[in-house]
Amino acid sequence: MRLTVLGGCGAWPTAAQACSGYLVEYDGFRLLVDPGYATLPRLLQHHTVDAVDAVVVSHGHPDHCADLNPLLRARALSDDPPPPLPVYAPHGALDAVLALDRPGMLAPAYRLHEFAPGDRFAIGPFSAATWLLPHFVPNAGIRLSTPGGVLAYTGDTGPSADIVRLAEGADLFLSEATYIHQVPAADAPYLLTARLAGQYARQAGAARLLLTHLWPGTDATAAREAAAEYFERPVDVAAPDLVTGATS
Template structure:
């Protein structure tokens, strides 16, 4: 399994960092996870748009799905359109982004498969397990399993005992860490800190931790060091073009 980070900035993109966007590859299959703001240009540094085999979205906030629209435009409006792209998302999560164009314009460019967090299904060579994790909107924590490894991803979430269950024994745990030490009171039920991400990774027995969704302007090194204090193993931050191969 191979993870390529396209972006990992929380809320909005910066001049040097796209929002959430991750390409997960295994056995020749390319799964695009959470195509947030500005992630498509980063994808195009690595592959053409027709190289994506499926898209999986954790929740409907635009910093996790907005670039699905230009991805579908680039595929559906090309001179030689590729086959319809399978797109998986919680029920209703993509209503807004899919409504950006008239329905008939991109209808042939995708096949939407909606699920309820808690469902289990297959995407190509991946067995996908999902869990409902607390956020401002319904959010699916995602566990991608292959015969050779497991990647767990929180999407955006607040504190939950289900997080270490989601990441139990994972070869790679991709965890949101919007803040470093403390989440502001009003948002505390819906977001994590780097400290909590490290704690959950340690409880899960994950082999490697990658922090993502850091608030714009957050120092990555500080977030990494704080998480490592609790985790005690390798910690990285989801910066553009980071490549991690937790299992092959």
């Protein structure tokens, strides 16, 4: 299993980085995870729009799903439209982004599969297990398993014992780390720090930790060091075009 980072910036994109977006590939199947703001141009650096086989979205905030709209536009309006794109998301999470165009315009371009966080289902060669994790809106932590490895992804979340279950024994744990040491009090139930991500990775026995969703302008080195205080295995920070494996 191979993961390519399209973006890892929280809240809004910067000149240097798109928001959350990850291309996960296994056995020739390409799964786009969380097409947030500005991720489509990054995707196009690697593949054409018809090369994506499915999309899965953790939750409905636009920094995790806004670029589904231009992706579907590019597929729907092409001279030779590809087959409908399977799109998996929590119930209602994509209502706003799918309503950006006139009714029916994008309908031939996708097939929506809504799920409740906690559900398990297959996406191509991936077995997907999901957990409801605390955020401002319903958010699904997603665990993708293949015979060759396990990738666990938090989406956006606050502290929860379920994060350890999500990431247990994962070959790669992709964890939100909006702040480095402390989340502002009002947001503390709904977001993580790099320090907490490191603690959860250690408790889960993950092999590697990849921090993502850092607040714009956050010092990536400081975030990495904060996580490494608690997690002694490899730690990195999501950066554009970073390619890494999730293999046993």
